[in-house]
Amino acid sequence: MPVTKVRGATAAGARPAHESADRPAGNGRARKATVAVLVAIGSLMLGVAVLATWIDKVFLDSGTWADTSAAALQKPAVRTALSEYVVEQVYANVDVPGQIARVLPQQARGLAGPVAVAGQPYAQRAIAAGLARPGVVALWRDSNVRAHAQLMRILDGGSGPFTTGNGEVALDVRPLVNQLASSLADRTNRTIALPPDAGRFVILQSDQLRAAQNGTKVLRAIALPLGLLALAVYAVAVFISRTRRRTLRAVAIGMLVAGLVLVVVRRVIGDMVVDSLTTVPDVRSAGHAVWLLATERLAAANITLCTCALLLLLGTWFAGPGRRATRLRRVTTPYLRDPALAYGAYGMVLLLLLVWAPVPATRDPVMIVVLGVLGAIGIEALRRIATREFPDANERDLGGHISAGVRSAYRGVRGGRPEEAAQARYGSLERLASLHDRGAISDDEFAAEKEALLAGR
Secondary structure, three states: OOOOOOOOOOOOOOOOHHHOOOOOHHHHHHHHHHHHHHHHHHHHHHHHHHHHHHHHHHOOOHHHHHHHHHHHHOOHHHHHHHHHHHHHHHHHHOOHHHHHHHHOOHHHHHHHHHHHHHHHHHHHHHHHHHHOOHHHHHHHHHHHHHHHHHHHHHHOOOOOOOEOOOOEEEEEOHHHHHHHHHHHHHHOOOOOOOOOOOOEEEEEEHHHHHHHHHHHHHHHHHHHHHHHHHHHHHHHHHHHOOOHHHHHHHHHHHHHHHHHHHHHHHHHHHHHHHHHHOOOHHHHHHHHHHHHHHOHHHHHHHHHHHHHHHHHHHHHHHOOOOHHHHHHHHHHHHHHHOHHHHHHHHHHHHHHHHHHOOOHHHHOHHHHHHHHHHHHHHHHHHHHHHHHHOOOOOOOOHHHHHHHHHHHHHHHHHHOOHHHHHHHHHHHHHHHHHHHHOOOOOHHHHHHHHHHHHOOO
């Protein structure tokens, strides 16, 4: 039976000869500490870069913010909270019982108070239903586009209608509120109307404006460069490391830790912030719905980050000295040796991601280029490791190896008990010895196959 002889240079994961020379132990410890610090700094920078990019793309972009706001209005919890706000404004600023008493007969005016109280839930449901209409949603989006554009003009250092004489920066969505007021007035025969300033929300005081402007400039300046700088820090850590595969594995773990921190920020800290803003259950529900909707891009970026980390972990395992990883390298070496085949398959995967676009990163040209280049570097590194370790591996039989693996796994599941597997192995050894005795296989082939059987391969 054919046996592939394993030749070549240093096994994957083993330290090359030039790395095994005697060096001062102190220098080695200092180098390891430096590498660990660089990996930690790079992971921190990468997490901050993801947060800054999310804030820049969602909260500092008028179009994205308007789309997010329009989607938020589709949430029942948000419509309920907004309708309650409108009705509360009416009852706080208008003598509703007095207005109702004017239209009631003289003998029934004593019922104006109970009627006003009983009619409050009906008014809330009517407004909530009106908020779901396409025209109202479009008006809400347009109001948010104008308001956000004016706010960003202020934060970018310009001037606009947000600044008032009271030293406040306020968000103005009164066009939508006036539309609701008109609908409510029509339903009540013009006896109930909203106050003219309803729909104006104070965002910042004038003494907070400078800090907000500086924060906006910093976020926009660091979003992309900080992410690229984090990758550069990772590259330096790998370059100065003596055990680069382990350093790459540490980088992958650092990326996963950064992703875990982002999950905590989105789910735990976000819930704590929303809960701290109000104690009203309906408003809290609306706040949680809006927060989860606004952080969808952050969740998608986190998925991209964790996926890259897992792929890097898989690559470090593939390049490692383990038995399964070595066998997989031997099987895939004929395919990796051919650049057209290796990079062609990689290009097909990239094309599929571009067409599918499962996360926003696959629609960002800069991120596509960065991820594509990093992936190509990884493919080239794996090609060199495999071809250097198995220079004589040329047989392309990936389908046969997969079928054999499936059959082996199936036999392992069906075989069950360890003693049955041992008996099968001993039977194979007897047949192998018989072939050797008859001269069907050489001494080298017999020794290699015997070693494989005893190792459970």
